[in-house]
Amino acid sequence: MGAKWSVIPLIEDHLATFRDQRTNEKRNKDYLVFYAAPTGFALSCYLAGFEMRDPASILAGIAVFTALLFGLLIHVFSLGLRIKDDPRQSSTGRTAILIDQLQANVGYAVLVGIVTTTLLIIAAATTGKDQPIGVLMSALIAGALLHLMLTVFMALKRTRAAYHELRF
Structure with missing residues (x-):
């Protein structure tokens, strides 16, 4: 058992979703x-x-976006409980x-x-007003933003698949 603050289980759960739905094989892609x-x-x-500018504005948007993702995580948790309690749904069904x-992907997106x-x-704390963020920090932030966007796209895809599974 790890530390209570460990995020490793979130990462492991997310990585476990990197599987083909039909064959259950790992998807290296x-x-x-x-x-x-x-x-x-x-x-x-x-x-x-590349040097980003105005980290405070970007920070405000990402902080709100992350908070909304956390709210979505709680909603997906409650949805999982409802499906578990629904006698029409199998706990091992698609x-x-x-x-x-979806829970794994949204949890990872919050992380x-x-x-x-x-x-x-x-970046905001170490950058002067009207000064660009340093190149290294700008690159790290750009990579993190792309990674976040791709993870949210994965969650959207799973949401769509679950909806179609229920509706069709």
């Missing part, structure tokens, strides 16, 4: 898209000398699996949002 692409993007930003995966918010707080 998902690792490339979710980790190599943001890392490559951040590296490209760094090499290009809908239940999709809701579990990425918190990390991104923290990076932006550091």
Whole structure:
């Protein structure tokens, strides 16, 4: 059992969703898209000398977005409980699996949002007014923002799949 503040289970749950729905085989392409692409993007930003401006404005948006994601996480949790208690739904059925995966993805998105918010707080606190953020910090933030966006897209896809499973 790990520390109460450990985020490793959130990461493990998210990574467990990187599987093909039909064959249940690991999808290496998902690792490339979710980790190599943001890392490559951040590296490209760094090499290009990209410098963000006005971290406080970006921080405000990401902080609100992360809070909304946390609210969604609580909603998905309650949805999972309702599906568990619904006698028409199997706890091992496709809908239940999709809701579990959605829970993992949204939980991970909250984690990425918190990390991104923290990076932006550091950037805002260490950058003078009307000064650009340093190249390294700008690259880290850009990569984190892309990673967050891709994770939210994955959650959207799972939401759509669960809806179609229930409706059709």
